[in-house]
Amino acid sequence: MKGDTVGTALGAIESGLVVSCQAAEGNPLRGPRFMAAMAQAAAVAGATGIRAEGADDIAAVRAATGLPVIGIRKTGPAGSDGVYITPTYADAESVVAAGAAIVATDGTARPRPDGGDLATLIAQVHDRLGVPVMADVDSVEAGRYAHECGADLLASTLSGYTGPGPVPDEPDIELVAALVRATPLPVVAEGRIRAPEEARAAFAVGAHAVVVGTAITNPMEITRRFTTALGTPRREK
Numbered sequence: 001m002k003g004d005t006v007g008t009a010l011g012a013i014e015s016g017l018v019v020s021c022q023a024a025e026g027n028p029l030r031g032p033r034f035m036a037a038m039a040q041a042a043a044v045a046g047a048t049g050i051r052a053e054g055a056d057d058i059a060a061v062r063a064a065t066g067l068p069v070i071g072i073r074k075t076g077p078a079g080s081d082g083v084y085i086t087p088t089y090a091d092a093e094s095v096v097a098a099g100a101a102i103v104a105t106d107g108t109a110r111p112r113p114d115g116g117d118l119a120t121l122i123a124q125v126h127d128r129l130g131v132p133v134m135a136d137v138d139s140v141e142a143g144r145y146a147h148e149c150g151a152d153l154l155a156s157t158l159s160g161y162t163g164p165g166p167v168p169d170e171p172d173i174e175l176v177a178a179l180v181r182a183t184p185l186p187v188v189a190e191g192r193i194r195a196p197e198e199a200r201a202a203f204a205v206g207a208h209a210v211v212v213g214t215a216i217t218n219p220m221e222i223t224r225r226f227t228t229a230l231g232t233p234r235r236e237k
């Protein structure tokens with residue numbers, strides 16, 4: 001793959017806000033119509049890229065905004081066991097065919113469902129599809145591994161989602177900082193970033209870009225934060 005192809009896609013999102021427009025099963029906003037509208041709203045407000053899941057959403061988002069899309073295909077909801085973010089080459093091919101400029105995939109050393117390995121997947125994406133690969137990692141070790149496997153950029157996406165414990169509330173800015181130090185690759189801060197101050201903190205430790213999903217594009221979860229905190233609808237007058 002040519003270096004300028006990587007540079008163009010990575011340069012387009014540099015120092016910017018990428019908005020993740022995803023709706024899982026059970027979310028009434030699931031589907032390309034609503035995800036494209038979410039992406040358009042984000043674009044109007046200054047997003048420099050969109051992260052989207054599945055060929056239909058990716059194609060709709062791309063057509064509606066023209067923004068570079070970080071494409072994934074998920075085989076399970078966030079926090080599922082094992083590798084579920086773009087696990088196979090066929091998944092990567094489908095998101096690039098739909099218009100993704102960057103493919104994101106699980107960048108950990110965990111076994112992949114098809115028995116494949118990350119280095120081979122990345123080489124195939126580079127050689128056959130000609131787009132850069134973002135490795136979603138959960139730790140510095142995984143970041144180093146993904147770098148060795150040929151990833152073009154790292155993201156903190158999986159921090160807090162691969163262990164046995166509950167998912168923390170806060171974003172893992174420390175991991176972003178550690179990944180910046182650990183390899184020469186650009187690092188995207190992603191996961192549980194809810195406030196502009198948190199995004200700023202990520203840039204302060206050297207993030208290349210920041211991805212925000214739930215806090216912008218998931219009204220169901222945003223409402224749940226309020227109702228949980230307020231105890232509604234059981235709140236006493």
Ligand SMILES: CC(=O)N[C@H](C=O)[C@@H](O)[C@H](O)[C@H](O)COP(=O)(O)O
Nearest residue numbers: 020078079161191192193212213214
């Ligand atoms: C762990 C996992 O599978 N994360 C997924 C990756 O695509 C999405 O469910 C997240 O919404 C996305 O990473 C953005 O993060 P947040 O929604 O916290 O801003």
